[in-house]
Amino acid sequence: MRKNLRLLLILVALTLGAGVMWYMNDGQSSMSKNALTDFAIADTSQVDKIFIADVHERSITLERAADSRYWDLNGKYKARKDAVDLLLKTFTRIGVKSTVPEAARDNVIRLLSSGGKKVEIYENGQLSKTYIVGNATQDHTGTYMLLETPEEGRSSEPFITHMEGFTGFLSTRFFTDENDWRYTGVFDYPELDISEVTVQHHESPELSFTIKYSGGNDLKLHSELLERDVPLFDTLAVKNYLLLYKKVHVETYMSHLTESQEDSLLNTNPAFTLSVLENSGNRKKIDIYYKQPITGTVQVPDANGNLPEWDESRMYGVVKGSEVTLIQTFVFNALLRPIGAFAPSPNSGAGYQAIAP
Numbered sequence: 001m002r003k004n005l006r007l008l009l010i011l012v013a014l015t016l017g018a019g020v021m022w023y024m025n026d027g028q029s030s031m032s033k034n035a036l037t038d039f040a041i042a043d044t045s046q047v048d049k050i051f052i053a054d055v056h057e058r059s060i061t062l063e064r065a066a067d068s069r070y071w072d073l074n075g076k077y078k079a080r081k082d083a084v085d086l087l088l089k090t091f092t093r094i095g096v097k098s099t100v101p102e103a104a105r106d107n108v109i110r111l112l113s114s115g116g117k118k119v120e121i122y123e124n125g126q127l128s129k130t131y132i133v134g135n136a137t138q139d140h141t142g143t144y145m146l147l148e149t150p151e152e153g154r155s156s157e158p159f160i161t162h163m164e165g166f167t168g169f170l171s172t173r174f175f176t177d178e179n180d181w182r183y184t185g186v187f188d189y190p191e192l193d194i195s196e197v198t199v200q201h202h203e204s205p206e207l208s209f210t211i212k213y214s215g216g217n218d219l220k221l222h223s224e225l226l227e228r229d230v231p232l233f234d235t236l237a238v239k240n241y242l243l244l245y246k247k248v249h250v251e252t253y254m255s256h257l258t259e260s261q262e263d264s265l266l267n268t269n270p271a272f273t274l275s276v277l278e279n280s281g282n283r284k285k286i287d288i289y290y291k292q293p294i295t296g297t298v299q300v301p302d303a304n305g306n307l308p309e310w311d312e313s314r315m316y317g318v319v320k321g322s323e324v325t326l327i328q329t330f331v332f333n334a335l336l337r338p339i340g341a342f343a344p345s346p347n348s349g350a351g352y353q354a355i356a357p
Helices: 002-026 081-094 104-117 235-246 259-266
Strands: 047-053 059-063 096-100 116-124 126-136 143-149 159-163 185-187 194-201 209-213 218-223 272-278 283-289 315-317 325-329
Touching: 047 081, 081 096, 104 126, 104 143, 185 283, 194 235, 209 235, 218 235, 259 315, 259 325
Parallel strands: none
Antiparallel strands: 047 059, 047 116, 096 159, 116 126, 126 143, 143 159, 194 209, 194 272, 209 218, 272 283, 283 315, 315 325
């Protein structure tokens, strides 16, 4: 009896052991020996190049620029710092959430092969890791991905990845449209290293002005119409105005105009021009055009019942002479002030004197 009981216990133990082995080796999608799971980059300060391509033959290349807080985009532009920082953060914290269920594995591999994005990560000039990035899982809490390394080759197994501390999917971070990656800053002077700011009101020249700045409180206000400096003005208002140029961005480089519509716009006169002369001698400017209201949007009439002639939320901005962007009036209206906005206060002791003729 005791001998039979001992044999029974041995059989139970062996059965339990076999079950554990099955769970480890087959229950989790029967992971093969060359399945790669180490997606994360431990030290992203060593990452100096990122290449992303999709199946539609669109691609972007990001390269870390020396002595700059912005990465280079396709060798032509600055890249958005927020988007690059998000990628680097993703590389640091990405991990495997789970294996792909065996029943879905072949389909996931097929979708990754036919529609996945390729992401190459370089460290110190050498290819370090390649991701094949697929779609989100059905519950939108994971992303199907596959890993490849120069040492191990391509993994035979896809995985569901996620990022610690984040609920959602990661595929939208690997976009390939160049315009979406472009840095949107027009004027970016956190240290206020500028010597002149000129605002031209082309339809009302008497409102135009130039501010000359030599640091500290050394300010001059120049009337473009009178072609002379204004003797009295509110220096605090002028200095506060200059502070706006620490960070000025367009909304997007996607104008939503056809090529012929952009050409027509460029052949008309702008309503305003903002121009900044940097201490280095370089000059940056943006020409601003009114924009027609979007058909079907709600427009608020004025006190006389008239609907606005122009879009009240957006305008077009042209940079580098020919690139048409969308800009927000919320941002740029503060810059499009008339010279009269800097008239001295009646309580300043100097008495009020109109600046504009």
